[in-house]
Amino acid sequence: MKNIKIFLLGAVLVTLGMSNSCTKLDEKIYDKIPVDKFGSNTKEINALVGPIYRTLKDVWNTNDYYFSLSEFTSDMAINPTRKGGDGWEGGWGKEMTQHTWTPQSYIGVAFEMSFRNIGTCNMIYSIVNESNISNKEQTLAEIRAVRAYWYYMLLDYYGNVPIVTDFKDLTLPETKTRKQVYDFVLSELNEIKDKVRSDVTSESYGKATKGFVFTLLAKMYLNAIIWNPDGGPKWKECINACDTVMSLNYILEPNWKINFAVHNEVSKEIIFPVVFSTADRGNFVAEMTLHYLDPIALGLNISGWNMVCAMPDYVKAYDQDDKRLAWSFLTGPMIDPATGKVLITAHGRPLIHTVDITMKYGIDADGWGQVEQEEGARILKWEFEKGLSGNSENDFAIFRLADIYLMKAEALVRNNADNAEATLLVNEIRKRAFENPAKLLSNVTLDDIYKERRFEFAWEMTCRQDMIRFGTYLDAIPGWRGVTPEKCLLFPIPTTAMDANNKLIQNPGY
Secondary structure, eight states, rough: OOOOEEOOOGGGGGOHHHHTTOOOOOOOEEEEEEEGGGGSSSHEEEEEEHHHHTHHHHHHHHTTTTHHHITTTTSEEOOOEEESHHHHHGHHHHHHHHHHTTSSSSSSHHHHHHHHHHHHHHHHHHHTTOOOOOOOOHHHHHHHHHHHHHHHHHHTTSSSOOOOOOTOOOOOBBOOOOHHHHHHHHHHHHHHHTTTTTOOSTTTTOBBBBHHHHHHHHHHHHHHHHGGGGOOOHHHHHHHHHHHHHTTOOOOOOSGGGGGTTTTGGGSSSSEOOOOOSSSSSSSSHHHOOTTTTHHHHTTOOOOOOOOOOHHHHTTTTTTHHHHHHHHEEEEEEEEEETTEEOTTTTTTTTTEOOOOOOOBBBTTTTEEEEOOSSOEESSOOOTTTOSSSSSSOEEEEEEEEEEHHHHHHHHHHHHHHHHHHHHHHHHHHTTTTTGGGSOOSOOOHHHHHHHHHHTTTTSSHHHHHHHHHOOOOOOTTTTOOOGGGGGGSSSOOOHHHHOOOOOOOOTTT
16 A cells, blocks of 8 residues: 655754765655545645644744844844843854854854755655655645745845755765856745745645745845846846735734734735744744843843844944834843842843943954843834743744835836835835834935845844845945955855765855
8 A cells, every 4th residue: 555654853863064965865654544634634635744843943943043143144133142141142242233244153054044944845745755745746845845944044044055845766966056046946845936826814824825925936036137147137037926825815903013913824914934933933033132130120031141132333323213112122121020120140231222332342353242141122013922931932924024015115216216205105014113104214215225124124134145236245344344255145055065965065265
C-alpha cells in the first residue's frame, strides 16, 4: 500500500549551514498513515501543511535572526551594551550597528535557519506530491509560496545562495548568482499566482493566498533595480501587482492599533501573518525589549531581557502630532502601581525610558561603550496583555495593506506617473495618524514616501531593505558608525556553511 509519511518538524535536518550543511538530509519517520485515509478534508490537510507555516515563527520571533539583520544594521533599532555588561552577547550588537560583521559572526544563523526551513518545505512538498490528497494543486502551490518567501529573504540578505527544491537530492548544491535566485523566485510566484486561494477570510488567515503571492511579487518588482539591475526597473509591474492586491477584500483598518492587538487575527489589513499562540511557541516581543522592572509597571508576569530599543534619531524624526509615535515607542517614567512612585533600577537610577542613548562607560577604541540600563525607547507597537505570564499571542504581520499603498505610491513616483494618485495613497495612511487635516500632503516626493514608510513600519523589518533601495544604508550614523563599505549591502555566507560545502562561493568583499 502506498503510504503518506507524517514527520515531526523537529526531526527534519536539512541545513546549508551548521551540522550537515549542504551535504545530506536525515529523515525520521514517526508515523505512516494510508494515503486513502488521510488528506481527504481540510483539517487533515492543514495538519499536513502546518509545519511550513510554523517555520515563519523564525522570521520575527527572535532578535538573533532576520529582525536583528534588518533593524539593528539599519538606523531603526539597536541592542546596546548596558552598564554592567548586559546585552554584550559576545559583541554581536556592536557588529550589527557598526557593520563590522564577518563570516564567523552571528549573522550566519539566519542563513542556516532559512535553509533548514526550506528543507521542511521541500520535505512536505515531496510528501504531498506523491499523495492523492484532495485539493492537491492548491496545497502544492501554498508550499511553493512559503518556500519562495524564504528564498526572497535569502535573496535580500545574502544574495548569492544555492537553490534546493528536491528533498531527495543529496548532492552538494552550488551557489547561484543573485540574478538566478531573483529569476527563480519570480518564476515560482508567477507559476502559482493563479493556483493559490484568493479569499480574504478567517479560513484563509495565516495561509499563502493570492494576496500574499502578489504582495511578494510587488516586493520583487519594487526591489528589482537592486536585486537584478541588468533587468532594469519594474515599476509598472510593481504597480500592477499592487493593484491586484488592492482589488481583493483587504481594507486599511480605521483603527491602526487593531493590526497589533493581542487578537489581531481580526484585522482585514493583514495580508500574511506569522501566527503565534501561547500553546505553540508564542511571540516574545515583550521579553526582547522590556527592562527587568518594566513588567511591574505594565502589569505583566514575565521577565524582560532589557535588550532592544530604538535609535534616538529615528524616534526624533516623527512629527510630535503623529499618533504613531506614542503607539510605537515606550518612553517616560515607569511607575510602581503599589507605591505610585517611579521604579528604581539595580543601579539606583529612576526607571525612565529616554529617547536619547549615551555611551558613557568603558568606551573602546571603536567608540562602543556601555549605556545606562534604562535608556532607549522600547517597543510598544504590539499590545501587552495585562497579566501576561508567558509569550504573547499577537501575530506579526509580515505584509499588510498599508505596505501595498506605499509601494504603489513609490512606484508611481519613480515611474513619473500619476502623482495625484500617489499623494492620495500616502494620505490614506496619514489620515489614521493625524487629527489635523493640514498634516496631509499636497504633492508627495520620494523623500516623503521614504519617511512615511519609516513612520508607519517601525519595528516591522522593512528598514534595511528600504534604506538600501533609497541609497542611505551605507551612510554614517553620527555617534554610532561611519560610512560603511559597499560589501555590507549583503551579508557574508557563514564560515560553517563554507566549510561544509566546497561548492559555495563567498560574497564579494568577505
